[in-house]
Amino acid sequence: MAILQIKNLHVTVETEQGTKEILKGVDLIIRSGESHAIMGPNGSGKSTLAYTIAGHPKYTVTEGEILLDGEDVLEMSVDERARAGLFLAMQYPVEIPGVSVSNFLRTAKTAISGEAPALRTWIKDVRGAMDALKMDNTFTERNVNEGFSGGEKKRHEILQLELLKPKFAVLDETDSGLDVDALKIVSEGVNRAKEANDFGLLLITHYTRILKYIKPDFVHVFVAGKIAEQGGPELADRLEAEGYDRYVKA
Amino acid sequence: MTTSNSTVPAQHGMAEHSHGAGVPIQIRSARLRSADVADFGPVSRVEEQYRYITSERLAGLDADVLDEYIGDISIKHPEGVTTAWVGSEHPSFGAAGLPEDRPSAAAWGSAEQAYLVTLPGDATADCEVQIGINSETETPSALHIIIDAKPFSRGTVILDHKGSAVLGENVEIIVGDEAEITVISIQDWDTSAVHNSAQFAKLGRNSRLRHMVVSLGGKTLRVSTSAEFTATGGDVELLGMYFADAGQYIENRLYVDHAVPNCKSRVTYKGALQGDKAHTVWVGDVLIRMAAEGTDTYELNRNLLLTDGARADSVPNLEIETGKIEGAGHASASGRFDDEQLFYLQARGINEREARRLVVRGFLNEIIQKIGNEEIESRLSASIEAELERSGS
Numbered sequence: 001m002a003i004l005q006i007k008n009l010h011v012t013v014e015t016e017q018g019t020k021e022i023l024k025g026v027d028l029i030i031r032s033g034e035s036h037a038i039m040g041p042n043g044s045g046k047s048t049l050a051y052t053i054a055g056h057p058k059y060t061v062t063e064g065e066i067l068l069d070g071e072d073v074l075e076m077s078v079d080e081r082a083r084a085g086l087f088l089a090m091q092y093p094v095e096i097p098g099v100s101v102s103n104f105l106r107t108a109k110t111a112i113s114g115e116a117p118a119l120r121t122w123i124k125d126v127r128g129a130m131d132a133l134k135m136d137n138t139f140t141e142r143n144v145n146e147g148f149s150g151g152e153k154k155r156h157e158i159l160q161l162e163l164l165k166p167k168f169a170v171l172d173e174t175d176s177g178l179d180v181d182a183l184k185i186v187s188e189g190v191n192r193a194k195e196a197n198d199f200g201l202l203l204i205t206h207y208t209r210i211l212k213y214i215k216p217d218f219v220h221v222f223v224a225g226k227i228a229e230q231g232g233p234e235l236a237d238r239l240e241a242e243g244y245d246r247y248v249k250a
Numbered sequence: 251m252t253t254s255n256s257t258v259p260a261q262h263g264m265a266e267h268s269h270g271a272g273v274p275i276q277i278r279s280a281r282l283r284s285a286d287v288a289d290f291g292p293v294s295r296v297e298e299q300y301r302y303i304t305s306e307r308l309a310g311l312d313a314d315v316l317d318e319y320i321g322d323i324s325i326k327h328p329e330g331v332t333t334a335w336v337g338s339e340h341p342s343f344g345a346a347g348l349p350e351d352r353p354s355a356a357a358w359g360s361a362e363q364a365y366l367v368t369l370p371g372d373a374t375a376d377c378e379v380q381i382g383i384n385s386e387t388e389t390p391s392a393l394h395i396i397i398d399a400k401p402f403s404r405g406t407v408i409l410d411h412k413g414s415a416v417l418g419e420n421v422e423i424i425v426g427d428e429a430e431i432t433v434i435s436i437q438d439w440d441t442s443a444v445h446n447s448a449q450f451a452k453l454g455r456n457s458r459l460r461h462m463v464v465s466l467g468g469k470t471l472r473v474s475t476s477a478e479f480t481a482t483g484g485d486v487e488l489l490g491m492y493f494a495d496a497g498q499y500i501e502n503r504l505y506v507d508h509a510v511p512n513c514k515s516r517v518t519y520k521g522a523l524q525g526d527k528a529h530t531v532w533v534g535d536v537l538i539r540m541a542a543e544g545t546d547t548y549e550l551n552r553n554l555l556l557t558d559g560a561r562a563d564s565v566p567n568l569e570i571e572t573g574k575i576e577g578a579g580h581a582s583a584s585g586r587f588d589d590e591q592l593f594y595l596q597a598r599g600i601n602e603r604e605a606r607r608l609v610v611r612g613f614l615n616e617i618i619q620k621i622g623n624e625e626i627e628s629r630l631s632a633s634i635e636a637e638l639e640r641s642g643s
């Protein structure tokens with residue numbers, strides 16, 4: 001049983017107009033096996049939270065802490081966090097020219113498990129996961145995210161989630177830009193990975209449609225850099241019906 | 251990354267690039283060619299050939315007279331390939347080109363004999379010739395090599411430069427009718443070496459040349475490669491890869507002269523730079539003369555700046571004198587290391603050092619994979635590793 005604690009998190013970024021505070025005291029606790037959905041208007045700071053957990057250098061933590069099983073995450077480098085079991089599926093995965101998917105996946109797997117995976121089982125695992133995500137096997141020879149469609153990039157993120165087996169996964173709008181079929185395939189991939197590894201899930205989304213496939217235990221409304229309200233799955237339905245107006249005005 | 255991509259439309263008179271202040275506009279074909287060093291003025295910024303290099307950098311290679319090369323030349327070749335030292339009276343001497351700048355002319359006049367390597371017409375694709383040039387002589391010296399690929403020949407010639415020499419070199423590459431050859435020039439010198447190499451290729455009817463310049467070690471490396479088509483159906487691919495670290499200067503000058511119809515050229519150069527005052531220069535001149543109808547050409551240069559303090563100059567020049575061409579274009583881009591790529595890889599557990607390597611290797615891979623020789627590919631991969639290691643990134 002693992003636990004990820006975010007306590008009174010304040011985060012700033014440098015902008016042309018000077019330092020800007022984006023997260024203004026976020027409190028959140030996620031345990032293994034739990035699914036948390038975060039919903040909120042554009043620009044409220046959802047991606048900032050995701051990136052800060054992963055350790056993106058653009059964001060500066062000015063107050064608060066993030067603990068993974070009591071360990072200080074903020075002290076860790078980006079790769080140390082990943083090796084400690086944190087995973088972020090990016091909203092906009094970048095292209096890496098000249099680096100093949102197969103090389104990338106093997107390098108990442110080796111880094112995370114501390115030893116190179118046995119070749120035969122690894123190839124089988126990759127194939128299996130790709131088949132399940134309805135990704136063509138030729139993707140392994142292509143360069144990371146290069147020329148991938150929006151939907152293909154998202155599948156590739158979930159492929160990594162399945163193969164790297166983290167303790168906690170943050171999915172930043174993985175459902176955006178997916179058609180109905182792809183949404184189902186990707187959601188099933190997340191559920192499969194979760195069933196296999198029992199990770200804690202933080203799902204950032206604008207839409208309730210993904211929540212039909214991935215049932216959240218908790219829903220958090222994120223407004224202006226903090227959590228404005230939390231509840232169960234029923235909160236998502238209410239947000240869909242009413243929007244964020246009453247939080248934004250409040 | 252900033253990218254400029256342009257396909258130059260057919261009717262186009264002269265070069266479209268802008269010269270730096272004080273550099274006179276000159277049509278590429280009008281540039282002086284001579285075997286006599288006295289015809290060339292001193293190395294100075296005023297002339298396009300020396301816009302980036304200094305006399306100081308050339309460490310004496312721009313003098314009137316150089317010593318004759320006395321370092322090692324080792325050769326490995328299959329049966330049928332012949333080698334000989336020949337004087338300037340030999341018909342192959344000067345058959346592929348003439349110097350276009352002072353250091354090349356100095357080396358030309360100072361090397362009384364040229365080392366001639368002949369690939370016979372029945373040489374097959376697996377014919378591999380390795381020429382090892384290894385010298386510790388630090389007085390400026392001159393070497394002249396001629397590769398004569400007879401009509402219909404196939405094969406690969408590898409020039410492997412090592413040691414700590416100050417070397418002025420001319421390499422002539424005669425590609426006979428219907429011949430298909432690969433020439434690879436590797437500059438893997440010690441850090442103190444200074445090397446100016448002018449490589450001239452002349453292509454016969456329906457011939458193909460794949461030429462590759464790999465510049466890794468050395469203080470100053472300046473390689474000027476020119477390719478001239480003498481008959482229709484020629485196809486040249488000029489590839490280059492370089493890795494400059496702190497204080498290192500690497501210049502590559504390319505010139506493709508389309509003088510006859512229906513020839514094809516591709517120029518692809520990629521470089522990585524890291525460290526303070528790492529400086530690379532790439533100048534790609536392509537001339538499509540009036541008669542060169544049906545020409546198909548494209549040139550590309552990309553530079554990856556891994557750290558602050560490095561500088562990459564990249565200047566493509568396309569001169570087109572006829573509208574009746576297949577295609578002509580160029581692209582040039584120099585960009586900083588992309589931190590988002592680094593973040594992505596690190597977020598998958600890969601440490602920073604290895605993530606950087608992956609990105610650099612990926613960037614240069616495009617060129618390495620085109621060599622088509624596993625032994626050299628893995629050797630170059632290892633050299634890149636060593637480069638990355640050396641600068642501790």
Ligand SMILES: Nc1ncnc2c1ncn2[C@@H]1O[C@H](COP(=O)(O)OP(=O)(O)OP(=O)(O)O)[C@@H](O)[C@H]1O
Nearest residue numbers: 013014015022041042043044045046047048049058
């Ligand atoms: N580097 C930056 N420079 C300036 N402003 C930034 C920077 N990064 C984030 N911001 C600002 O911080 C705020 C929060 O951004 P963030 O991307 O976290 O929002 P979000 O909730 O994920 O929005 P969306 O739903 O559109 O993805 C926005 O106003 C954004 O413009």
Ligand SMILES: [Mg+2]
Nearest residue numbers: 046047048091
């Ligand atoms: Mg976002």
